[in-house]
Amino acid sequence: MPASGRSCLFVALLGIALISPRSHAETLTITSSPSGATVEIDGVVVGKTPCEVKLPGGYFHKTRTVFGERLEHPMVARVYKDGYTVQEIKLTEGPFEWVALNGKDHGKYWLLKTTNIPLVLEALSTVFNSPTRVSLAAETSGSPRKELPIENIVTLASPAVVKVHDSEKSGTGFLITSTGVIATNHHVVEGDISVTVGFSNGTQLLGKVVYTDRRTDLALVKVEGQEFAHLRLGIISEVRAGQTVIAIGNPGLGMQNTVTKGIVSAVGPKPDAGNGTWIQTDAAINPGNSGGPLLNTHGDVIGINTLRAISATGDPPLEGIGLALSSSDLLQILRRFYPDADPLLPALESEPTGTGSVNISSEMSGAEIYVDGKFIGDTPSTVQLSTGNHHIVIKASGKRDCDRELSVLKDSQLSLRCGFQ
Numbered sequence: 001m002p003a004s005g006r007s008c009l010f011v012a013l014l015g016i017a018l019i020s021p022r023s024h025a026e027t028l029t030i031t032s033s034p035s036g037a038t039v040e041i042d043g044v045v046v047g048k049t050p051c052e053v054k055l056p057g058g059y060f061h062k063t064r065t066v067f068g069e070r071l072e073h074p075m076v077a078r079v080y081k082d083g084y085t086v087q088e089i090k091l092t093e094g095p096f097e098w099v100a101l102n103g104k105d106h107g108k109y110w111l112l113k114t115t116n117i118p119l120v121l122e123a124l125s126t127v128f129n130s131p132t133r134v135s136l137a138a139e140t141s142g143s144p145r146k147e148l149p150i151e152n153i154v155t156l157a158s159p160a161v162v163k164v165h166d167s168e169k170s171g172t173g174f175l176i177t178s179t180g181v182i183a184t185n186h187h188v189v190e191g192d193i194s195v196t197v198g199f200s201n202g203t204q205l206l207g208k209v210v211y212t213d214r215r216t217d218l219a220l221v222k223v224e225g226q227e228f229a230h231l232r233l234g235i236i237s238e239v240r241a242g243q244t245v246i247a248i249g250n251p252g253l254g255m256q257n258t259v260t261k262g263i264v265s266a267v268g269p270k271p272d273a274g275n276g277t278w279i280q281t282d283a284a285i286n287p288g289n290s291g292g293p294l295l296n297t298h299g300d301v302i303g304i305n306t307l308r309a310i311s312a313t314g315d316p317p318l319e320g321i322g323l324a325l326s327s328s329d330l331l332q333i334l335r336r337f338y339p340d341a342d343p344l345l346p347a348l349e350s351e352p353t354g355t356g357s358v359n360i361s362s363e364m365s366g367a368e369i370y371v372d373g374k375f376i377g378d379t380p381s382t383v384q385l386s387t388g389n390h391h392i393v394i395k396a397s398g399k400r401d402c403d404r405e406l407s408v409l410k411d412s413q414l415s416l417r418c419g420f421q
Contacts, residue, residue: 026060028053028091028112030077032119037081041091042073043214049079049119060112062096070098070109076191077117078212084121085210090191091117127210127222128181128337147297150261153246156299158257159229161292163198163250164188164207164221172249172292173197173221174301175230176334180223183330184291185306186212189219197223200257211337216275216329217306219291220337231293234300236277236328237374239267247283247305247322249292260284262320268369268377271384276329277376279303285322294324302327328374355384356412360392363419367396379418394418 030039032049039051046053056069075091094110148156160175164184171188175181182197189195189209197207211220243264250256262283270278279294285308294303303324360369361380369376369383370393376383379394385408394402402418 025054026057026115028055028115028117030079030117030119032079032081032087032121034081034084034121037079037084037119037121040078040080042075043078055112060115062098062109062111071111072107072109074110074191075112078214079119079121081121083124085124085127085208086212087119087121087193088189088191088209088212089117089119089193122210124337127208145298148299150246150259150297153295153297153299154248154259157231157246157248157293157295158200160231161200161248161257163256164195164291165198166192166195170250170252170288171290172288172305174248174291174293175228176233176301176330178226178228178230180225180228182207182221182223183304184219184221185304186214186217186219188291189221190214195221197221198256211333213333216333217325218304218330218333220333231295231301232299233327233331234296234298234302236267236279236302236326239264239279239296239302239326241266244297245279245281245283245302246295246297247281247285247289247292247324248295249286249289249305251286251288254286254288258289262322265321266377267326268381269383270323271382273307273323274325275384277326279324279326281322281324282320283322285324289322300327304330355386356408356410356414358383358385358406358408359413359415360394361415361417362394362396362402363417364396364399367394367402367418367420369394392416396420 030049030051035049037049039046039049058069059071071092074094076088077091078086078088080086091112092110093113095108098106098109162173162175162182164171164173171184173182173184176183189212192209195207195209197205205223207221207223209219210222213219241264245262245264247260248257251258260283262281265280265282267279268277279302281294285305289305292305293301294305296302303326305322305324307323359382365379367379369379369381371385372391387408387410390406390408392404392406399420402420404416406414406416408414
């Protein structure tokens with residue numbers, strides 16, 4: 001067995017019970033072309049291809065007794081290698097109900113589909129092979145831009161908004177290049193190698209999932225073709241609370257490309273929602289809207305609709321709290337595939353080796369916070385920053401900027417308070 005394969009022999013990492021003497025172990029083998037790709041299972045890195053994973057036999061077929069090992073959750077593998085597309089695949093099928101002959105229900109279980117999974121990773125140069133660059137609102141001149149009527153924005157944007165679905169789930173996406181690159185949420189395409197992409201004119205195409213990122217809940221899908229209508233990406237530093245926004249998506253019980261309107265309620269980090277910069281809006285965001293665009297009145301995408309806040313059990317239902325991941329977080333991912341596309345794209349951030357927590361406040365509430373030149377929200381805010389040195393600027397109208405250098409250590413908890421002159 002290759003050394004890389006031996007490194008994949010794991011059990012405890014996945015929270016799986018240790019194989020007891022009564023269990024017969026079987027092997028799940030994951031290979032890729034090219035080899036040497038990193039393998040994650042349920043978000044845990046387990047080694048590189050070719051990869052062999054020892055698992056209880058009951059994970060591959062129903063055990064003979066209720067005392068045998070059984071898999072009580074679905075499993076997803078993610079395989080990736082620098083310079084190649086990401087492959088994510090569902091390893092299991094289910095859930096199934098374990099019902100004894102006497103009618104007693106012993107709960108749900110899942111089964112692994114196969115013992116051998118071969119994958120082919122495509123070179124990024126063959127997928128992102130178009131000179132078409134990502135458009136940015138900042139490409140326009142310095143003169144104020146005219147706001148468009150809502151109906152005009154919808155007319156222009158709808159051809160670029162698509163329904164993304166497989167046999168079990170559906171969501172929304174939107175084209176960001178004329179050559180068929182679609183942005184959506186990771187949870188919309190989780191476990192899929194390919195999905196069906198439906199356009200507003202009724203056309204349906206096969207889309208290949210070419211990138212997924214569970215950490216940011218973003219993904220990219222590619223359909224074959226040219227001259228697709230596509231949307232322009234805005235810049236988060238231009239987004240302010242109170243601005244009008246439009247959401248377009250495919251809610252489960254609604255029509256395709258349903259349009260809702262609202263305002264920006266807040267902008268900034270929201271650690272309980274996930275990494276990145278978030279836009280809170282009162283525009284209606286429902287299941288199925290996930291992955292769709294949040295547009296400003298110039299028709300620019302400023303966010304990717306991702307979440308709707310839900311109250312705890314017993315509390316009154318929450319109204320008017322939808323969350324969109326900012327376009328800046330999408331631009332960071334696109335920089336990996338279009339490194340020379342446009343000098344206005346933000347520089348690619350290297351993977352952090354750790355993070356620290358920083359509570360940022362000021363004597364004037366609502367001051368703007370910039371970290372390393374990037375607008376991230378208003379004071380007071382608690383943000384997670386990667387380890388290393390950061391340049392923090394806090395701005396308030398009529399006041400001199402508060403300018404600080406901050407060194408962040410792994411797992412540190414820091415406070416920064418600025419008083420304006």
